[in-house]
Amino acid sequence: MTNDVLKAIHYRRTVNQNSFTDQDISKEDLLTILEAANAAPTHKRTQPWRFVVFQKDGLTRLGAELSRIYKTITPAEKYSEATEVNMGKKATTANVAIAIVVNYTGDLPEWEELAATSCAVQNLWLAAHSIGIGGYWATPGMINHLGEFLGLEPNQKCVGLFYLGHHESEPREPVRSSIEEKVRWEQ
Numbered sequence: 001m002t003n004d005v006l007k008a009i010h011y012r013r014t015v016n017q018n019s020f021t022d023q024d025i026s027k028e029d030l031l032t033i034l035e036a037a038n039a040a041p042t043h044k045r046t047q048p049w050r051f052v053v054f055q056k057d058g059l060t061r062l063g064a065e066l067s068r069i070y071k072t073i074t075p076a077e078k079y080s081e082a083t084e085v086n087m088g089k090k091a092t093t094a095n096v097a098i099a100i101v102v103n104y105t106g107d108l109p110e111w112e113e114l115a116a117t118s119c120a121v122q123n124l125w126l127a128a129h130s131i132g133i134g135g136y137w138a139t140p141g142m143i144n145h146l147g148e149f150l151g152l153e154p155n156q157k158c159v160g161l162f163y164l165g166h167h168e169s170e171p172r173e174p175v176r177s178s179i180e181e182k183v184r185w186e187q
């Protein structure tokens, strides 16, 4: 790996609640991570990414809401109390959760706004990794029911929760099939 950017891209990993420690993520680190997200590319500079940052009691409220939604939307035959509890725990055992929101402007095809937001999330993920903070993008079905809780506008959609924490996980190589299977060279 020849430089720090390539190293970060290669070694960024999904780090989940099992590896998180209790150490608080500082406001300074959170701003570093959010500024990196804000540097993402965007067609027509619509900058469609929006974030709602949950910490402390906010995580408890988020966890309770995820559990409540799970209970509400899950058919009785599929419902499990353990899953309901676990949904809440995902939030309360992270140090920070960031709701990822796309703000659809109508100026571009929706896929472009989602693509730009995804670029922002990758920036966020790489920046966190680069300062020793782990995390991952979680997309449980409940995110489709978070609009009121998050106070979203009709043109906004939550596309995930990014859970973050200082952690104890070891660096791991990416598990990927060869790039050669995904590229056709034309000369």
Ligand SMILES: Cc1cc2nc3c(=O)[nH]c(=O)nc-3n(C[C@H](O)[C@H](O)[C@H](O)COP(=O)(O)O)c2cc1C
Binding pocket: 012, 013, 014, 015, 136, 137, 138, 139, 140, 174, 175
């Ligand atoms: C759009 C998107 C949605 C994802 N949703 C989830 C999820 O709901 N739960 C989860 O554990 N991981 C989720 N992930 C993380 C992927 O599982 C993870 O990136 C993949 O296994 C590759 O591992 P790596 O991040 O360590 O390279 C998501 C990743 C992306 C890009």
